[in-house]
Amino acid sequence: MKKINETFICIHCGREVPLAPKTCRNHCPFCFTSLHVDGEIPWDRASTCGGKMVPIAYEIKNADYKILFRCEKCGKQHRNKRAEDDEITLLPEVLKISSK
Numbered sequence: 001m002k003k004i005n006e007t008f009i010c011i012h013c014g015r016e017v018p019l020a021p022k023t024c025r026n027h028c029p030f031c032f033t034s035l036h037v038d039g040e041i042p043w044d045r046a047s048t049c050g051g052k053m054v055p056i057a058y059e060i061k062n063a064d065y066k067i068l069f070r071c072e073k074c075g076k077q078h079r080n081k082r083a084e085d086d087e088i089t090l091l092p093e094v095l096k097i098s099s100k
C-alpha cells in the first residue's frame with residue numbers, strides 16, 4: 001500500500017492544497033472537500049467512485065475534531081480526523097453553506 005501525499009488543486013474551491021506536515025492529506029484545508037477515493041480503509045485509494053465528499057457534521061473528541069463526510073455521488077459516509085493545518089475555524093461556516 002502506497003500512501004499518497006502531494007499537492008493538488010481543490011476541485012471545490014480551486015485553491016492549491018499544500019502538503020500536510022505529518023499525515024496524508026485527503027481533504028482541502030479551506031473548504032474541507034475531498035474526493036471519494038478510499039474504500040473501507042482510509043487512504044487505501046480502493047474506491048473507484050470519484051464523487052465529491054463534503055463535510056456534513058463534526059464532533060470534538062479529546063480536544064480533536066472528527067469530521068463526518070458524505071459522498072455526493074454514492075452517499076457513503078466516513079469520519080476523518082482534521083489535519084493539523086486545517087483552517088478549522090472555517091468548518092462551522094462551511095457546514096452552514098453545504099447544508100443549505
Ligand SMILES: [Zn+2]
Nearest residue numbers: 010013028031
Ligand atoms: Zn477547497
Ligand SMILES: [Zn+2]
Nearest residue numbers: 036049071074
Ligand atoms: Zn462515493
